[in-house]
Amino acid sequence: MQWETVIGLEIHVQLATQSKIFSGASTAYGAEPNTQACAVDLGLPGVLPVLNKEAVKMAAMFGFAVDATVAERSVFARKNYFYPDSPKGYQISQFELPIVEHGKLEIVLNNGECKTIGITRAHLEEDAGKSLHEEFPDSTGIDLNRCGTPLIEIVSEPDMRSAEEAVAYMKKIHSIVRYLGISDGNMQEGSFRCDANVSMRPKGQKEFGTRTETKNLNSFRFVERAINHEIERQIDVLEDGGEVVQETRLYDANKDETRSMRSKEEANDYRYFPDPDLLPVVINSEELEAIKKELPELPAAKNARFKQSYELNDYDAENLVMDKDTADYFENIVNVGNVKAKLAANWVLGELTAALNQHDIEIMNSPVSAKMMSELLIRIEDNTLSNKIAKEVFHAMWAGEGSVDEIIEAKGLKQITDSSEIEALVDQVIADNPEQVEQYKSGKDKVFGFFVGQVMKLSKGKANPQQVNELLKAKLQ
């Protein structure tokens, strides 16, 4: 049977506020356990949550960025469940009246195809603490620093049909929250995490199959792998004549498999009700307009502008704008150094991205700054360096050996553009290889490449390739 996969994602994004959503405790990551958990976060008797203005604003910004309706009136509700990392016995969330509803987002797939994914809703809620199971033999240690950190939970429509689409959607959401500056998006630290709802149905069938929810996927790679695993597992179950059980599953990155989390099954009855500690949140239309006006340029607009003002192709534009810091780096090179946009795009997406990935460094911490990169590319444009030698200089700069000109000087890498010097090299190569000259003259054009290679080798890669080509052609006539 032909199966169709149906995927919906729930993405939890920690908002980049200074203080908690309902208390004045700090949200900074990595503090000593429980030093940032105040009486409100601990759920001590007699405390009252007071809503953080900035968290509301950030949620509204997200809503506008995905063409959603931002509610003038939204309501907080209690989601009731017992778990030690949630000391109140409930999580303050939004249920019937979330702040953001009915959004949409366009994703671009690897084959260049575009697809629109619906966003059902995004609501404000508080994060839970952390349970540490390994530290003590007979107890679980609880760190409540993360308790009350503001989150938006972004719920998609079941519009995705493959792991690739799910990852593209997740990357786009990540890109948008980074552009808006409403989250640091740090997945290792848990600021951006995803639950995947996956179900299968026979191709052509309208009704959805039974879905499972795989929890806490904190990297793009894990999302892709966990979904593909779940697809295979469900198809196996269905083709053996079995039925998929609706359940919560956990992805184990070490074993690369998903497994059932039976402990949470019975808890799926949250008995939501409006939180009597909090009044309805009202944002008037002028305030909403003001927030809308403050929105920065978003990836889609930047993409269009890059294609228009820098004459970049779809691929370059899409990859440059995906990450805001990468886009800024690119624009710095082009505008400060007045470097050709295509050359800058090639270097940012090629050599620089490869080096950053290899060393696992964020672009804003790149040892080769945008200014250094523009100086390097200027030396390619003025023919001081060939593209190949420029790569050598790039890696020397990366290793901290100095500025472009210092490295060129120290290593004697200046490109040879003096035509009499190149002519001497060309003459020598022709004189040394009479056999190949014969072959070329008898019509074997392919030998031409051999001559170019020999001249470049003799010049230690420093001869200007264009001049070498021209001179060789003239001499071999």
Add this chain to the structure above:
Amino acid sequence: MSITPEEVLKIANLARLQIKPDEVEQYAKDLSNIIHLVEQMNAVDTKDIQPMAHPLDATQRLREDEVKEENQREKFQTIAPAAEQGLYLVPKVIE
């Protein structure tokens, strides 16, 4: 609509309430009566009325995003049943 004894047990379990077996019938009856009272309100036409989220006719006051709390861990942990290495300890929770 009535609440059955099975539903009483389920709700009690979800709310982590311990109730005696001989009290289940009475709870079922009492809760059913409350539901019946609420059901009477269904007779009222509320088509154009916005549901109330709070008995006060007021809206939520917002706080500036500022860190105002200081670390009071030592104080809080003196009233915790168990704490070690800065962590609150609870009976082992196995996933």
